[in-house]
Amino acid sequence: xxxxxxxxxxxxxxxxxxxxxxxxxxxxxxxxxxxxxxxxxxxxxxxxxxxxxxxxxxxxxxxxxxxxxxxxxxxxxxxxxxxxxxxxxxxxxxxxxxxxxxxxxxxxxxxxxxxxxxxxxxxxxxxxxxxxxxxxxxxxxxxxxxxxxxxxxxxxxxxxxxxxxxxxxxxxxxxxxxxxxxxxxxxxxxxxxxxxxxxxxxxxxxxxxxxxxxxxxxxxxxxxxxxxxxxxxxxxxxxxxxxxxxxxxxxxxxxxxxxxxxxxxxxxxxxxxxxxxxxxxxxxxxxxxxxxxxxxxxxxxxxxxxxxxxxxxxxxxxxxxxxxxxxxxxxxxxxxxxxxxxxxxxxxxxxxxxxxxxxxxxxxxxxxxxxxxxxxxxxxxxxxxxxxxxxxxxxxxxxxxxxxxxxxxxxxxxxxxxxxxxxxxxxxxxxxxxxxxxxxxxxxxxxxxxxxxxxxxxxxxxxxxxxxxxxxxxxxxxxxxxxxxxxxxxxxxxxxxxxx
Amino acid sequence: xxxxxxxxxxxxxxxxxxxxxxxxxxxxxxxxxxxxxxxxxxxxxxxxxxxxxxxxxxxxxxxxxxxxxxxxxxxxxxxxxxxxxxxxxxxxxxxxx
Amino acid sequence: xxxxxxxxxxxxxxxxxxxxxxxxxxxxxxxxxxxxxxxxxxxxxxxxxxxxxxxxxxxxxxxxxxxxxxxxxxxxxxxxxxxxxxxxxxxxxxxx
Amino acid sequence: xxxxxxxxxxxxxxxxxxxxxxxxxxxxxxxxxxxxxxxxxxxxxxxxxxxxxxxxxxxxxxxxxxxxxxxxxxxxxxxxxxxxxxxxxxxxxxxxxxxxxxxxxxxxxxxxxxxxxxxxxxxxxxxxxxxxxxxxxxxxxxxxxxxxxxxxxxxxxxxxxxxxxxxxxxxxxxxxxxxxxxxxxxxxxxxxxxxxxxxxxxxxxxxxxxxxxxxxxxxxxxxxxxxxxxxxxxxxxxxxxxxxxxxxxxxx
Numbered sequence: 035x036x037x038x039x040x041x042x043x044x045x046x047x048x049x050x051x052x053x054x055x056x057x058x059x060x061x062x063x064x065x066x067x068x069x070x071x072x073x074x075x076x077x078x079x080x081x082x083x084x085x086x087x088x089x090x091x092x093x094x095x096x097x098x099x100x101x102x103x104x105x106x107x108x109x110x111x112x113x114x115x116x117x118x119x120x121x122x123x124x125x126x127x128x129x130x131x132x133x134x135x136x137x138x139x140x141x142x143x144x145x146x147x148x149x150x151x152x153x154x155x156x157x158x159x160x161x162x163x164x165x166x167x168x169x170x171x172x173x174x175x176x177x178x179x180x181x182x183x184x185x186x187x188x189x190x191x192x193x194x195x196x197x198x199x200x201x202x203x204x205x206x207x208x209x210x211x212x213x214x215x216x217x218x219x220x221x222x223x224x225x226x227x228x229x230x231x232x233x234x235x236x237x238x239x240x241x242x243x244x245x246x247x248x249x250x251x252x253x254x255x256x257x258x259x260x261x262x263x264x265x266x267x268x269x270x271x272x273x274x275x276x277x278x279x280x281x282x283x284x285x286x287x288x289x290x291x292x293x294x295x296x297x298x299x300x301x302x303x304x305x306x307x308x309x310x311x312x313x314x315x316x317x318x319x320x321x322x323x324x325x326x327x328x329x330x331x332x333x334x335x336x337x338x339x340x341x342x343x344x345x346x347x348x349x350x351x352x353x354x355x356x357x358x359x360x361x362x363x364x365x366x367x368x369x370x371x372x373x374x375x376x377x378x379x380x381x382x383x384x385x386x387x388x389x390x391x392x393x394x395x396x397x398x399x400x401x402x403x404x405x406x407x408x409x410x411x412x413x414x415x416x417x418x419x420x421x422x423x424x425x426x427x428x429x430x431x432x433x434x435x436x437x438x439x440x441x442x443x444x445x446x447x448x449x450x451x452x453x454x455x456x457x458x459x460x461x462x463x464x465x466x467x468x469x470x471x472x473x474x475x476x477x478x479x480x481x482x483x484x485x486x487x488x489x490x491x492x493x494x495x496x497x498x499x500x501x502x503x504x505x506x507x508x509x510x511x512x513x514x515x516x517x518x519x520x521x522x523x524x525x526x527x528x529x530x531x532x533x534x
Numbered sequence: 535x536x537x538x539x540x541x542x543x544x545x546x547x548x549x550x551x552x553x554x555x556x557x558x559x560x561x562x563x564x565x566x567x568x569x570x571x572x573x574x575x576x577x578x579x580x581x582x583x584x585x586x587x588x589x590x591x592x593x594x595x596x597x598x599x600x601x602x603x604x605x606x607x608x609x610x611x612x613x614x615x616x617x618x619x620x621x622x623x624x625x626x627x628x629x630x631x
Numbered sequence: 632x633x634x635x636x637x638x639x640x641x642x643x644x645x646x647x648x649x650x651x652x653x654x655x656x657x658x659x660x661x662x663x664x665x666x667x668x669x670x671x672x673x674x675x676x677x678x679x680x681x682x683x684x685x686x687x688x689x690x691x692x693x694x695x696x697x698x699x700x701x702x703x704x705x706x707x708x709x710x711x712x713x714x715x716x717x718x719x720x721x722x723x724x725x726x727x
Numbered sequence: 728x729x730x731x732x733x734x735x736x737x738x739x740x741x742x743x744x745x746x747x748x749x750x751x752x753x754x755x756x757x758x759x760x761x762x763x764x765x766x767x768x769x770x771x772x773x774x775x776x777x778x779x780x781x782x783x784x785x786x787x788x789x790x791x792x793x794x795x796x797x798x799x800x801x802x803x804x805x806x807x808x809x810x811x812x813x814x815x816x817x818x819x820x821x822x823x824x825x826x827x828x829x830x831x832x833x834x835x836x837x838x839x840x841x842x843x844x845x846x847x848x849x850x851x852x853x854x855x856x857x858x859x860x861x862x863x864x865x866x867x868x869x870x871x872x873x874x875x876x877x878x879x880x881x882x883x884x885x886x887x888x889x890x891x892x893x894x895x896x897x898x899x900x901x902x903x904x905x906x907x908x909x910x911x912x913x914x915x916x917x918x919x920x921x922x923x924x925x926x927x928x929x930x931x932x933x934x935x936x937x938x939x940x941x942x943x944x945x946x947x948x949x950x951x952x953x954x955x956x957x958x959x960x961x962x963x964x965x966x967x968x969x970x971x972x973x974x975x976x977x978x979x
Contacts, residue, residue: 046932050919053810057912057919060817061905098803100934105779107803141822148817152810159807167597171807174604178611178811182818185615190622197562197615204569204608205556211601212549212576216765218594219542219583222772238769241762537639538771541680543763544643548650550759555654557751558743563659563705567666570697571650574673581680583771590681591777592792596801598685599793599879600808603955606692606700607815610962613704614819617969620708683875684793687867691883696959699890700966707970 044086045096045109048119048158051079056151068147069134075151076130080123087116087520095164103165103225110164110227113521114371118161118288120520121375124506125280125382126154132386132499133273135492136393142186142271149186153179153277160285166214166224169289170207173253177203180282184270195265202252202262206286210249216242230297239301246293253286256310256347257317260340264324267336272389275332279339279385280378287346287374294350295367299359307354314347315454322461326468331388331398334465335381338424341458342377346370348439348451355446362446368521369438375517376431379507380423386500387416394493406473412497414473419504421466423511426459431510541582548575562616566609573605642676659709663701670694788940789872797877798944802933806922809914809951816911816958819965821902836907837892838899845897853895860888868952872941878948882955889960893967900964911961914954918947 055075059068086094096109111119133150137143156175163169181203185196214224220238221229233239248259255263263283267275294302321341328334353359353366390413391406392398407414423432436455443451510516548571555568577598584594646669653665670693677686743751780792780800787795797805845853864885871877892898901907921943926932935943 043926043932046922046926049807050922050932053915053919056810056813057916060813060908060912063905097931098933099799100929100931101783101800104776105783105800107801145817145820145822149814152814152817155810156807167600167801168804168807171600171604171804171811174608174811175807175814178608178818179814181611181615182814185618185818190619193615193619193622197612197619200608200612200615201556201565201569204612205553205572207604208549208569208572208576212546212579215576215579215583215594216762218580218772219766220769220772222774222776224593236769237765241765245762537636537680539767540639540643541676542766544647546759546762546766547647549762550755551647551650551654554751554755558748559654561659563701563708564654564662566701567653567662570666570693571653571669574646574650574669574693577685578673578676581677581682581685584682584777585680586771586774586777589774589777589781591774592780592796593776593801595682595685595793596796596804598682599688599797600804602685602688602693603808603879604811606697606959606962607812609697610700610966611815611818613700613966614962614969617704617707617966621969684791684877684880687875687880688883691880691887692959695887696883696890696963699894699963703963703967703970 042082043096044082045094045111045162046098047082048079048162049155051075051082052151052155052158056148056155059147059151063144065138065143068143069130072130072147072151073127073134076123076127079154080127083116083119083123086111087120094162103228104223107168108164108225108227109162111162114288114291114367115161117371117375117517117520118284119158121378122154122157122161122281125277125378125503128499128503129273129277129382129386132276132389132496135495135499136271136273136389138492142188146183146186146271146274149179149182150277153183153282157281157285160289163289164226166217166226166229168224170211170214173203173207173210173286173289176282176285177207177253180274180278183274184266184278186274187269187271189269191265192269195262195269198262199266202259206249206252208249209245209252213242213245213249216245226292226297230299233298233300235301239298243293243298243301247290250286250290250293254283254290255340255343257313257320257340257344260317260321260343263340264333264336267339268330268333272332272385272392275336275389276382276385279336280382283339283343284374284378287343291349291367291370295353295359295363302354304351304354304356307350310347311351311451314344314350315451317341317344317347318454318458319461320344322458322465325465326461328465329399329401331391331400331403331469332385334400334469335384335388338384338462338465339381341462342381342424345373345377345436345439345455345458348443348454351448352439352442352446352451355448362442365438365442365445368518369435369442371521372431372438372514372517373435376423376435376507376510379503379510380420380430380432383416383500383503383507384420384424386496386503387413387420390493390496390500391417393496400469400472403469403472404476410493410497412494412501414470416497416500416504418466418470419507421462421470423504423507425462425466426455429508429511431507433511434514538582538585542579545575545578545582548572548578550575562612566612570605570609573601577601639679642672642679646672646676659705663698663705666701667694667698670698786937786940788935788937788942788944791871791873791875791877793875794871794877794944798947799935799940802918802947805951806915806918806933809918809954812955812958813912813915816961819962820911821965821968836901836904838901839897845895849895850897853891853897856891857888860884860891864888864952864956868948871948872945878951878955881948881952883959885952885956886959886963889956890963893960893964900960902961902964907957910957911954914947914951917950921947 058071062068094111099106137146156172159172163172181196181200184192221232252259267278318341321337324337325334328337349366349370353363355362391410394410423430426432426436440452440455552568552572556565559565559568580594580598584591649665649669653662656662674686674690677689784792784795787799789795864881867876868881922933925935928936
């Protein structure tokens with residue numbers, strides 16, 4: 035990419051910049067400098083991604099070290115990657131701003147910032163990876179930094195959750211690595227494009243596909259493997275929860291899509307795809323019921339993530355209609371990408387709002403949040419808008435996402451998913467309404483812990499970050515083409531130059 | 535039976551033993567030992583794949599080196615979390631000056 | 632030739648036995664010691680597979696440092712064994 | 728649900744009922760058998776990548792193929808791996824390390840704890856062991872370009888010397904200083920700086936000019952060794968610091 039006559043290596047920069055930021059915030063002792071550097075670099079990252087999307091063709095690739103696959107490592111970004119890089123850059127900027135206030139008078143800030151930037155580096159690495167082992171290292175970066183960030187909360191519950199999360203994450207990585215080892219044994223390469231070109235539907239491919247899928251599903255928290263998610267996402271500090279729900283689980287889902295739709299597509303069967311779809315459908319109901327029963331606001335939002343992740347897995351049965359990707363592959367990927375972005379914005383907004391409520395009330399027990407509407411109108415407003423998007427009501431990003439998903443389901447003749455999507459929306463409405471109902475009742479009787487003395491400017495700054503994300507969710511509903519154009523003509527299946 | 539097949543199978547068996555341990559064991563240290571055993575199993579499959587008669591492929595060796603370092607990092611993080619938990623339960627008494 | 636095959640089979644059987652034993656022994660301390668022996672035995676296998684770089688790293692990091700970390704943590708976790716039970720917090724975190 | 732992956736510190740050492748254990752054993756045995764069969768029936772790939780690596784070895788700047796893969800062909804993975812180590816290091820770093828300009832007296836990184844009595848045989852052994860380990864570490868670092876060895880092995884051996892010192896108990900490590908944070912991040916920083924410099928020289932990230940490849944790799948390896956040794960030692964010392972005081976408290 036050329037900017038002002040200088041050729042910038044965009045893809046390496048997206049990894050190098052956060053790493054440099056991590057070192058800088060580790061070495062600097064001043065809080066003000068630390069947050070300013072973070073904000074500047076987050077802004078720079080967003081700028082690079084936007085310029086990358088605007089200036090050139092839809093797909094990028096880069097050969098590190100000049101060796102080329104299979105000896106060297108390549109980087110690649112297609113429409114789906116760019117969409118995820120964009121949403122990551124947007125959320126990193128907003129969450130960094132929020133954290134500047136959230137951690138402003140806390141000794142945890144010093145530990146938070148370096149690990150936060152290392153997490154961002156890991157996410158960007160995963161989104162532009164084109165090499166199976168490189169993905170393993172990226173997964174470890176994401177997993178270990180996410181665990182460290184959850185542990186920052188320091189409570190007993192957070193530590194237990196972090197420990198479970200760490201064990202689940204390491205187990206997932208090892209399953210993934212064994213799958214890669216089998217692939218390397220059979221095909222002699224780690225490059226995704228070369229693997230894809232040689233892939234055959236034989237027992238070894240199925241073994242590798244199962245291992246890689248189990249590893250990634252464990253990290254994505256699809257239903258039977260979701261056990262670590264609610265406690266981890268509920269007990270982490272609010273900005274961390276936002277990043278975990280909005281971005282971290284999406285990274286492993288993104289890799290799953292890469293493997294199923296691009297690398298292993300000759301080996302994938304309709305039954306396997308439908309199996310994932312059914313698990314996704316069960317996850318939607320299970321997550322919604324968990325959210326309805328949750329006693330704490332953040333736990334409710336965490337269970338909501340379990341449910342929303344279920345929708346993403348409808349991609350597989352829809353894309354593999356008639357065992358061929360040609361008919362509905364592109365449309366399904368477009369719908370799910372839109373869903374990922376809408377959910378990321380809404381869920382991040384929701385967690386940031388929940389963090390605001392937690393900071394200003396000192397607790398987040400739903401039954402004791404009476405009168406929140408008067409005390410924290412901004413945070414509650416944010417929560418409500420994000421809820422509208424999660425339910426899928428117009429005008430919001432969530433509405434467009436579900437509408438696209440329903441379209442594909444009807445076009446491909448799989449009407450039963452329509453029922454699942456609609457019922458999920460209904461259940462979502464129930465738990466969102468439950469919170470709003472409490473918040474608007476008995477306006478004068480809010481329980482606020484006495485020791486909570488938070489400066490007003492701080493909470494307003496934090497609320498503004500959440501509100502910005504919520505407004506973005508609505509804007510996304512009016513401007514669907516923003517994302518669809520990004521995906522157009524560069525879907526991971528049709529574009530031959532994607533990983534190549 | 536060739537050497538690489540023997541060690542590939544051994545690697546998968548180690549992976550299975552470790553998997554059983556991770557799920558069945560209760561103690562955190564046992565779980566971590568089982569995870570590391572799984573790791574050794576994966577490394578064995580990789581290194582066995584690197585053997586081609588006289589030629590040895592250096593790429594899996596580099597991968598395993600990376601894997602070993604990542605494994606120790608993960609183990610240390612888990613142990614640290616477990617110790618922090620323990621610290622919450624039974625705080626260390628302040629040492630007399 | 633035969634001698635080499637016998638060595639390989641013995642080593643493979645040995646690591647499997649050690650791995651299984653480290654799971655079933657009653658005491659955690661014994662399990663750690665068995666794991667360290669497993670690491671050392673695997674080091675020999677790495678040299679059999681011509682992976683000398685990996686063998687050095689495995690001996691130093693895999694067996695040595697991991698073993699030391701496990702032992703240090705074990706000493707602390709072992710003390711207040713009867714008081715502590717994480718499972719309750721873990722369960723409630725899951726159920727709530 | 729999934730109580731079986733919970734982390735009980737104590738109690739019975741088996742987290743499952745006998746029946747569940749049995750079922751789990753059957754499932755895992757079946758899956759492992761399936762994997763083994765899949766491996767047996769499938770063919771192994773031809774060693775193309777191995778010969779490719781050997782062909783390019785003479786332009787990689789080093790003679791040891793594993794080092795060539797780690798620091799030239801696939802150096803990106805190694806860069807990220809050092810980042811993984813840094814994550815864990817920051818996570819376990821004691822809180823005081825971040826204090827910045829504190830009123831604490833400036834301590835040296837390694838200080839002698841005279842109160843602690845050590846067995847004279849052990850002390851004598853350490854006097855020999857530690858310099859020897861440093862020597863071996865330096866040797867491994869240097870020889871890594873030609874023969875088995877390299878930054879990871881060297882870093883681990885040097886960290887091992889520190890672990891021995893720490894275990895003997897006569898020396899204390901202090902992690903409070905800013906220089907410690909620089910040491911921890913040095914490997915990653917130098918790696919990125921070298922990548923950026925090479926980007927200016929050759930136009931491609933992480934591509935070294937052929938005639939200077941050996942030099943750049945050595946620079947990275949020295950920095951990486953220092954950071955790896957420091958991080959591995961930090962992991963051990965921090966775990967021990969949490970574990971140790973309680974032990975002394977109990978015996979008093």
